[in-house]
Amino acid sequence: xxxxxxxxxxxxxxxxxxxxxxxxxxxxxxxxxxxxxxxxxxxxxxxxxxxxxxxxxxxxxxxxxxxxxxxxxxxxxxxxxxxxxxxxxxxxxxxxxxxxxxxxxxxxxxxxxxxxxxxxxxxxxxxxxxxxxxxxxxxxxxxxxxxxxxxxxxxxxxxxxxxxxxxxxxxxxxxxxxxxxxxxxxxxxxxxxxxxxxxxxxxxxxxxxxxxxxxxxxxxxxxxxxxxxxxxxxxxxxxxxxxxxxxxxxxxxxxxxxxxxxxxxxxxxxxxxxxxxxxxxxxxxxxxxxxxxxxxxxxxxxxxxxxxxxxxxxxxxxxxxxxxxxxxxxxxxxxxxxxxxxxxxxxxxxxxxxxxxxxxxxxxxxxxxxxxxxxxxxxxxxxxxxxxxxxxxxxxxxxxxxxxxxxxxxxxxxxxxx
Amino acid sequence: xxxxxxxxxxxxxxxxxxxxxxxxxxxxxxxxxxxxxxxxxxxxxxxxxxxxxxxxxxxxxxxxxxxxxxxxxxxxxxxxxxxxxxxxxxxxxxxxxxxxxxxxxxxxxxxxxxxxxxxxxxxxxxxxxxxxxxxxxxxxxxxxxxxxxxxxxxxxxxxxxxxxxxxxxxxxxxxxxxxxxxxxxxxxxxxxxxxxxxxxxxxxxxxxxxxxxxxxxxxxxxxxxxxxxxxxxxxxxxxxxxxxxxxxxxxxxxxxxxxxxxxxxxxxxxxxxxxxxxxxxxxxxxxxxxxxxxxxxxxxxxxxxxxxxxxxxxxxxxxxxxxxxxxxxxxxxxxxxxxxxxxxxxxxxxxxxxxxxxxxxxxxxxxxxxxxxxxxxxxxxxxxxxxxxxxxxxxxxxxxxxxxxxxxxxxxxxxxxx
Numbered sequence: 001x002x003x004x005x006x007x008x009x010x011x012x013x014x015x016x017x018x019x020x021x022x023x024x025x026x027x028x029x030x031x032x033x034x035x036x037x038x039x040x041x042x043x044x045x046x047x048x049x050x051x052x053x054x055x056x057x058x059x060x061x062x063x064x065x066x067x068x069x070x071x072x073x074x075x076x077x078x079x080x081x082x083x084x085x086x087x088x089x090x091x092x093x094x095x096x097x098x099x100x101x102x103x104x105x106x107x108x109x110x111x112x113x114x115x116x117x118x119x120x121x122x123x124x125x126x127x128x129x130x131x132x133x134x135x136x137x138x139x140x141x142x143x144x145x146x147x148x149x150x151x152x153x154x155x156x157x158x159x160x161x162x163x164x165x166x167x168x169x170x171x172x173x174x175x176x177x178x179x180x181x182x183x184x185x186x187x188x189x190x191x192x193x194x195x196x197x198x199x200x201x202x203x204x205x206x207x208x209x210x211x212x213x214x215x216x217x218x219x220x221x222x223x224x225x226x227x228x229x230x231x232x233x234x235x236x237x238x239x240x241x242x243x244x245x246x247x248x249x250x251x252x253x254x255x256x257x258x259x260x261x262x263x264x265x266x267x268x269x270x271x272x273x274x275x276x277x278x279x280x281x282x283x284x285x286x287x288x289x290x291x292x293x294x295x296x297x298x299x300x301x302x303x304x305x306x307x308x309x310x311x312x313x314x315x316x317x318x319x320x321x322x323x324x325x326x327x328x329x330x331x332x333x334x335x336x337x338x339x340x341x342x343x344x345x346x347x348x349x350x351x352x353x354x355x356x357x358x359x360x361x362x363x364x365x366x367x368x369x370x371x372x373x374x375x376x377x378x379x380x381x382x383x384x385x386x387x388x389x390x391x392x393x394x395x396x397x398x399x400x401x402x403x404x405x406x407x408x409x410x411x412x413x414x415x416x417x418x
Numbered sequence: 419x420x421x422x423x424x425x426x427x428x429x430x431x432x433x434x435x436x437x438x439x440x441x442x443x444x445x446x447x448x449x450x451x452x453x454x455x456x457x458x459x460x461x462x463x464x465x466x467x468x469x470x471x472x473x474x475x476x477x478x479x480x481x482x483x484x485x486x487x488x489x490x491x492x493x494x495x496x497x498x499x500x501x502x503x504x505x506x507x508x509x510x511x512x513x514x515x516x517x518x519x520x521x522x523x524x525x526x527x528x529x530x531x532x533x534x535x536x537x538x539x540x541x542x543x544x545x546x547x548x549x550x551x552x553x554x555x556x557x558x559x560x561x562x563x564x565x566x567x568x569x570x571x572x573x574x575x576x577x578x579x580x581x582x583x584x585x586x587x588x589x590x591x592x593x594x595x596x597x598x599x600x601x602x603x604x605x606x607x608x609x610x611x612x613x614x615x616x617x618x619x620x621x622x623x624x625x626x627x628x629x630x631x632x633x634x635x636x637x638x639x640x641x642x643x644x645x646x647x648x649x650x651x652x653x654x655x656x657x658x659x660x661x662x663x664x665x666x667x668x669x670x671x672x673x674x675x676x677x678x679x680x681x682x683x684x685x686x687x688x689x690x691x692x693x694x695x696x697x698x699x700x701x702x703x704x705x706x707x708x709x710x711x712x713x714x715x716x717x718x719x720x721x722x723x724x725x726x727x728x729x730x731x732x733x734x735x736x737x738x739x740x741x742x743x744x745x746x747x748x749x750x751x752x753x754x755x756x757x758x759x760x761x762x763x764x765x766x767x768x769x770x771x772x773x774x775x776x777x778x779x780x781x782x783x784x785x786x787x788x789x790x791x792x793x794x795x796x797x798x799x800x801x802x803x804x805x806x807x808x809x810x811x812x813x814x815x816x817x818x819x820x821x822x823x824x825x826x827x828x829x830x831x832x833x834x835x836x
Contacts, residue, residue, distance in 0.1 A: 015445025
């Protein structure tokens, strides 16, 4: 039940790339009721790979190794594994034929570097021998070791379709794991940390986690046990308890995003939406349209970056721009109303602000943002002062705008300050 | 010179969060000429943390430990470190006073869990004792160990301002490291892999890496040595050689993004831009406006998601929509021309396509995308067929559109098919 993950590559130890393979494998194994006790990343270095393998063999029941399995010269895992496990490299004819067929099908030529991929430590079994994407596994001292490629798509495919089912089948009586994430927006982190202490008392044996994920905060609940129906009921009870405590700021569960929630609410209400974006530059529209089916409620938007675009496309009056400025309550309101009118949508959502790093003034410093919403019941706008770098201000502005829309559609009170 | 990184937290071994601390620390250390030989992640588990510390002490000169230093109950690193190193926990009065002052300044109350942060293994030195963000370091068997918090912003701050300068000062004669990334778009991965072999011959002692980073491909070059001026000259020579081989598809170096390159080209040409986006929903505008100063060339855009928005806001003719459809050469061209006219910009860039997963037909499957560009020399449009999930199609479409603009502004030939 205990396993570990070894990821190999100079790009990992040099910080060139993020180790998404370890993260993915750990998440999939954990969700299946298995426990990952260690993740080790080493460079393309014989001694370090050998050490990592030896250490894993002495303390785990299964090991996932990723990286270094391709056809380029720096792909050294196979040879190192063979040496570390004291097994000769053997040519696997099935694999060789599979590679040859794959290459010929694409009108390319077989090369020595491609042939190299068919050499594996003695006693290895190929994973997915019939396709271009393959890895191999072997058993050493009762420990199953799986060698997978480092390309994330390939690694994920093999992990989900071959490795995970095999590991699970070896451990008949895995405990059930039920996991939940509650996503929160609009309560600052210290306030959540305080709430968290109250939450802990209500949750019995549940394992709770708290993860700030800018600009949201995520609370995770994990239940482990043999009685899955009980776990599911218990999870529902705990989730509701925590959501009650958090109130309307708990906006989504699990893989749901703010834009998914907003999309469902718009569909339910039968309302259409348009956006008028200044400082976010299109990010709100991008997020809304990440949801499949969004064309049924999102009609479009205007990215009004220049004042001219604000007045000409959205009808923001020159008086408003001159008297109050483009970044003002009044402009936000007129932008929301304007985009509603121009695009003929039921709801218009607007943002205008100063994302920085330049453009701030004493009166309106960088991070000053106005969000407007125009609905059948009129137009409102809200002022915020966000902190952070340009991209962070754009991101929190987009989330805050979607959250205002969510609160409107749900009948929740608005938050006037974050 | 050899060091390693240990990151602690159940959220890492369970795959709940990505290990951005290890990635950051590894990158910073490598860029400073230091070598990270191993990264180990373990859960909040006494035995595993102890093992990881012992293993690091026997093979490295410095160790960066992150995670588990806060005030909540699952922050266990301090106690475990004390036990593993067989040093008693001592109360550090300076730290206690600093925490007390910090807390009082914010009108909060001192609690036992906050006091816990001031207990450290005997012989520890506080890092940054005067502020709310702190860690500690100690020397064990000639190895420097730095314990830093797991919150990324705090960890990065301490790493950059205290830990890295101290480590560097301990190793006077670090080799110079010169690194470069060449970013490529428009050459498929297998073709680059072939080119890569030719490249290797031209690069002397340089360490080359190849990293697909959807939808781009990145080639990295690392040079290490004592003569920094020579390394810089050599890097320039190698970079130029590789860029010559790649041609116009090598679009940027290092931290530069496609939108940065496009921005500079627009500034240089003194031209303004507007966008008309359908399937990307605003992503192109979002990317363009990620660049500080983009307001000088980006006037705005229209997100024309519905047909009605395409015709009413951009003037795409109803004939075109009826005869050719919204996803067509003709629509893309009219959208680009329309947005130019409506926003009064020098250049209009448009995309229309089917991001999926629904909406595809036999004639126009999911991934069919048309990109239009309207300039002083007329309007052109290009057809693409991209593969992938909805978000991937949006991302590659945005990059392809920006690339078309880049090629236009640079006088490079267009790619008609990716």
